[in-house]
Amino acid sequence: MTPKTCYTRGSKSIIRCKRFCDGQPELKFFRSDYVYLNCANSFYKVHTKAKTWWNAKEKCDLEGAKLFYPDNNIELDEVICHINKTNPNIDLIHIGISATQTKGVFLTVDGVPIRDVFSNWMAGEPNDATAEDDCVVMNKLGIYQDSKCNTWLPYICKKTMQSFREWNAECKSPFLGYKFNKEMNKCYKFHTQPKSWRDAEKICEAEQAYLAIPNSKQEADHLSKITNDNPKNYDGYYLSGAVHLGYRFDETIEDWVTLKGETLEQAGYSVWNYYQPDGGEKEYCGGMFYNGEFNDISCETQDCYFICERDIDEIGGKTGKN
Template sequence: MAETVYYLFILLFIKSVLQATDGQKQEKHFRDDYTYLEETNSFYKIHMMPRSWENAKKRCLLEGATLFFPELSIEADVVLDHLKKTLSLSASIHVGISSLLTKGVFITVSGDALRDVYNAWAPGEPNNYKDEEDCVVMRSDGKLMDAKCANKLPFICKKTKIEMDRKWNEECNSPYLDYEYNEDLGRCYKFHLYPRSWKDAVETCDAEQAYLAIINSQLEAEHLVNITANAPKDKIKGKYKRGIVHLGFIYDKTIGDWKTIMGETLEQAGYAEWGNNQPDGGVNMNCGSMFYNGQLNDVSCEVYRFFFICERENIFRSILNNK
């Protein structure tokens, strides 16, 4: 009887959670680290780690969003108010406006002419000081200034609800539609067809609320091999290394052993099948990968670009399947 009550409680709890997460659009949800603002019908995430304008733009794109710029004065007011309430400080932020394509012609990251959106310049701006200011920042009073693109500042990423209303990845409980759920493993995976360095691959997965894939079993190794075999890799042109896929493990010098990005040794994680004579790179090959056949390999963390696989969990679906 007690066991029956326990499972009933678990199922009711999962049902209530799934009702809150399934069909996120009705609940005005993009990602759990974004905040929905009713006045603008959009989602925002404040990034306090300063970045250059280009890297801020890149980070927002990786998250499936865009570098914020105010479309109307009311949006500027609402977002600034949210910024001040959230952080209790006044700081200039990068906004998604620049003149990088044509000097002196400012356009948004969405391709809008500045005259068609919010354009309240501070007095004397833009001034292109020393001919070095091609990017735009917004001060705490809402006024715009041109500035060096290399300046590192906080920034905000934005996703409109109109974009979110289009589709949702129900199986992976995610806005990223190209993740595919594997029933046997209870996880979602995405094979990235844009080769990156290991460090850039880690950032890309993190931006998608995922992590660089970790092999926890022979079954998972076989699944990653199948994902890799079925990916249209041969269509990708350019300079990058073939035959290898980045994975989420790295050499830990403090213990003299390889560990996953979750902190386990490969043996603890459940899979440590190295390729012939691997690892063989010494001090310069401290990051992890696998050959297309699933055997592990060491690679440089920054020099070479490879394909990679991101992994994320849908915990509630996994619990349901286990019941």
């Protein structure tokens, strides 16, 4: 097979990539939205939606991965090749190196000093030109520059095969906290760190799930059981007695709708607790009391435990890993 040139610098070809390094070989599976690159023995996801460095790092962490930085020149070449084949319009990305802990001391997201890992600085970099350039970006030639951490850029999340130890076969997920329910044919995870409704929605989405939506009295009872059976040992402030669920108020139709776009009635369950919804404190998002009945909750200011739900039949990929 003839290798394909990904791009050139001047007249000199600097990256040549082989097709076998850009697929998902049998049983090399982490998540359906990640690609396995054989030459680096790791999984990657190119996020084209720009974020700040901090938000990019958080997103990768939530997905069970880490903000990418290259371990060596071989990995650098393969990842750049992948970017240029799949997202050729990306010119600059955040990478997992920063000096946010100590000014001028650059560490990887794994806490390793940059002097001890592969690096490819542009001449004269890092120069802290703005006195706020504490994060590192990489251009499509693989060259590093320091930059402001609040710059909005695309980024890549990486999961190494070495760090991928366990697999939730029933729920087709690397997240072991999901439990399969045969009657619903779904998986559920009770999160024991209270969050706002908005943050809970983001966490579920990062796990290829969504805030739970009861479609029947039976499912509502199951969510209530999950809630009551799980420990609640969080010491900080949170709204006790309720959990976040996947519905909110839609002002355009003046009705409550699920994250799948259905009204509660269309979804199959709409049992509110007494005097709910009451609209207190701009409560435009959905929750459930521990008895399985609905209540309205603030989208931003009320932290609660929450349940993520995963439709395993809609998730692509294999049920095992190498």
